[in-house]
Amino acid sequence: MEKRKLGSSDIEITPILMGTWQAGKTMWVGIEDAETIKAIRSAFEAGITTIDTAEVYGKGHSEQIVAQALSDVRDRVVYATKVFANHLKYEQVIEACDRSLQNLKTDYIDLYQIHWPSGSFNNEIVPIEETMRAMNDLKQQGKIRAIGVSNFSRAQLEEAAQYGRIDSLQPPYSLFWRKVETDAMPYCVENNISILAYSPLAQGLLTGKFSSGHEFPEGDNRRDNKLFKGENFVRAQAALDKLRPIADRYNVSLANLAIAWLIAQPQTNAITGARHAKQIEENAIAAAVKLSPEDLAEIDAIGRTVTDPLENEPLMWDWS
Numbered sequence: 001m002e003k004r005k006l007g008s009s010d011i012e013i014t015p016i017l018m019g020t021w022q023a024g025k026t027m028w029v030g031i032e033d034a035e036t037i038k039a040i041r042s043a044f045e046a047g048i049t050t051i052d053t054a055e056v057y058g059k060g061h062s063e064q065i066v067a068q069a070l071s072d073v074r075d076r077v078v079y080a081t082k083v084f085a086n087h088l089k090y091e092q093v094i095e096a097c098d099r100s101l102q103n104l105k106t107d108y109i110d111l112y113q114i115h116w117p118s119g120s121f122n123n124e125i126v127p128i129e130e131t132m133r134a135m136n137d138l139k140q141q142g143k144i145r146a147i148g149v150s151n152f153s154r155a156q157l158e159e160a161a162q163y164g165r166i167d168s169l170q171p172p173y174s175l176f177w178r179k180v181e182t183d184a185m186p187y188c189v190e191n192n193i194s195i196l197a198y199s200p201l202a203q204g205l206l207t208g209k210f211s212s213g214h215e216f217p218e219g220d221n222r223r224d225n226k227l228f229k230g231e232n233f234v235r236a237q238a239a240l241d242k243l244r245p246i247a248d249r250y251n252v253s254l255a256n257l258a259i260a261w262l263i264a265q266p267q268t269n270a271i272t273g274a275r276h277a278k279q280i281e282e283n284a285i286a287a288a289v290k291l292s293p294e295d296l297a298e299i300d301a302i303g304r305t306v307t308d309p310l311e312n313e314p315l316m317w318d319w320s
Contacts, residue, residue: 055081
């Protein structure tokens with residue numbers, strides 16, 4: 001799989017990354033460690049060498065699973081992890097990084113990201129200058145190679161960049177959720193900041209596998225996803241019907257089409273999660289799909305029938 005530069009760093013990432021939120025098990029159901037390890041390993045074998053995790057995913061469990069899957073090939077993979085919004089004071093960042101290093105069984109983290117802006121989820125507000133000072137010190141010490149942020153608006157990203165080099169932004173971004181395009185993306189393009197899109201399949205909606213009336217079990221975070229509710233879901237189903245003929249022309253799945261469209265956008269890479277090895281192997285195929293300019297434009301227009309009516313807020317879930 002082709003590699004791309006992460007921002008202005010010397011780190012090379014794959015345009016498709018393996019996401020491991022589900023590996024932590026929290027807010028997911030039916031996840032088995034052995035299957036997750038197999039899926040992560042299959043991602044590596046399919047050419048996906050960039051793995052995204054976070055300390056908050058199962059309180060370090062996801063990081064530990066990543067280590068079990070990839071420790072023997074550590075020199076050939078890129079680890080990206082995150083510090084949560086409750087650990088943004090200087091000493092807390094340092095301690096969180098050390099825990100992640102231990103969980104990942106490594107002496108350096110390639111990309112260390114601020115998971116949510118200060119104050120998120122009613123956590124204490126910490127000046128970004130203090131958090132960035134810790135990140136810069138970790139970078140200088142060689143514990144991390146690059147600094148990223150996640151779920152930041154353009155204004156928050158610009159403020160963070162005043163205190164150190166930011167090489168990536170991780171927003172929710174898919175054909176069905178496109179807030180970043182009108183907010184932070186122009187700044188990222190101008191300043192060579194890589195976009196690492198999470199939920200690139202809108203939590204599975206873009207696979208076309210969920211029909212009307214589908215009920216997620218208790219504990220599955222998709223119960224709160226706005227795209228699976230009411231008129232949003234109806235519009236999504238109509239859009240999927242229009243996307244299917246395009247996918248058929250390329251002889252790929254709807255998921256592959258959605259990922260291929262996404263990684264063709266400026267600065268954009270896709271973080272794809274998977275419960276099973278087969279899912280990630282299928283997702284990897286999208287890296288080889290080259291869509292024509294005409295088809296990119298048509299897919300774009302179809303996606304807007306879903307995204308244009310959505311209210312102007314960055315969070316995909318009703319977590320109030």
